[in-house]
Amino acid sequence: MSDAHKKLAGRLAILAVGLAAPFLFPAYQSQMAELWLFVVFALTWDLAGGQMGYNSFGNVVFLGIGMYACVLTQVGLLYDIGIYNGARGGGSATFVFDLPHYLEGLALGLPVGALLAALAAAVLGAFVLGMRGHYFAICTLGLGVAAGEVANSWEWIGAGSGMVPPTPPQVIGDLSRFYYYFAFALAAVTFLVLGWLYRTRFGLAINAIRDDEDKAEAMGLQTTRIKVAAWVIAAVFLGVSGGILGNLKRFIDPIDTAFSGATFGVWMVLMAILGGKGTLWGPVIGAVLFEVIKEATWTYLLGWQRVALGLLIVIIVVFFPQGILGWLRERFPDRFGRRVEADLSGTAEETAR
């Protein structure tokens, strides 16, 4: 079997497992939906964090914006958002979403979320991507906290009491299964798009920025535009994932769900590093492992799960700073298309010493 065939077979196997999983393990549907969203989180974080060397702790901003934008669009198409959010806790009004309207809201809401998240990335990126290293990381951390505080005090979108996404019509049936397929499709599309992106010159350009930004600039690469573009691409997918996550969770808390820097914000970094940042498969592997560990500690170490996660972070940073794939790449460079020794079969007349 050729490499291309193997690759195709592998992808078809993942597709088959992904499609069948809700029927094979119906009890774990929502966790598996979350898993695919985590794959999107890790992949998009790695676009700027791993491939470009810009470690962001603020990507939850795009997640949250996508989440609110999607749900607000869904509601706003049929009802007044102020009245909808004001009615929580014992209002007399009822809000019904029938199937055509529900799907219409979703079909419009997810792209709106992507668009607004991308817009936010373009505007914020133009400012904060001028900073480098720790300054960038700290600044993005602040952005995430600030966004959460804004949402937490904005009455129109529900403020601190949060917001409830539209109740789906009965015919949709199992909501977790419904959104599982959205999450799976998004993860697949994200993976394919980023895989393509890393094969283009854009992929090389962001790697160059990671390795030496001054040099890249001196060679004529328009680094600012490239950096903003990378963040915008990450934000598009994160925005969509936000819309899915909000509807999947059935409740949006501004600080614990939408702009949750302490959970999703840190987890996406952790997943990418665990799997191996700067690789295509690393974030996927990291996300799967992380979700399994998170659910296992939640189940078997209830009360201590956060401690176990914290311990995991320490172990990864100390013993596996390059992540699983990074470690494998160092041990078996040939399998990753890299050589550690010169290839003397080349046509060079002389070899520099």
Add this chain to the structure above:
Amino acid sequence: MTAILKVAGVSKAFGGVQANRNVSLEVEAGRIVGLIGPNGSGKTTLFSSIVGYHPIDEGSIRFEGQEISRLRVVDIARLGLIRTFQQTRIYGGMTCVENMLISSSQRDARLLDLFQARSPEREERAGDLLDFVGLYPKRKLEAGSLSFGQQKLLEFAMALMNQPKMLMLDEPTAGINPTLINGLIDRLKRANEQFGITLFVIEHNMRVIMNLAEHIYCLAHGELLADGRPEEVQNDPRVLDAYLGAH
């Protein structure tokens, strides 16, 4: 012959240190011009001023007739004026070939042009130029794993990949194995002749610069001390004083 680069009355101070004072010089298109001077005489500062790393205090810098002293680094690079660094700079986490591929000219490139797949012609050019500097057998190695001298050669090949009109080299032979220096001089000359790239070279190695350059400028204490053909500069008593420390 027309001047591709015209520096007129450029001054630059860092706080109280006057790094360049009223420096004027010209580089003719298609030539190899040298810049020498004792340590701390302001050579690298002048290079950095020309390519836009810091604003100059006074004076004018023209590249192909266009004033560039107010342009940013990236815009100057896109005009076809490229510099290499004294402390070699390459993309350490990428392979040599990848270093080359991303170094191709950005002159007319827009952001959208980056979203193309890699082109076979570009790969071939990258291979040819790596062969030109003798690094072809190491093309799949991570650039960061090369020795300092090899990185210097790679940086030179990357600059050629960019197809600049003018290339400014900051000490191209420093740190290179002496047995390879002749080969490097030869390659610099060939880059000048075959690719038509104007070279402006800072060099400490007198034997190298005397062999290479057709015209040499000498800086001392931030000011232009002398200029002329290599043998003229070499025998100029003021230059000898500056190097041997008559002050």
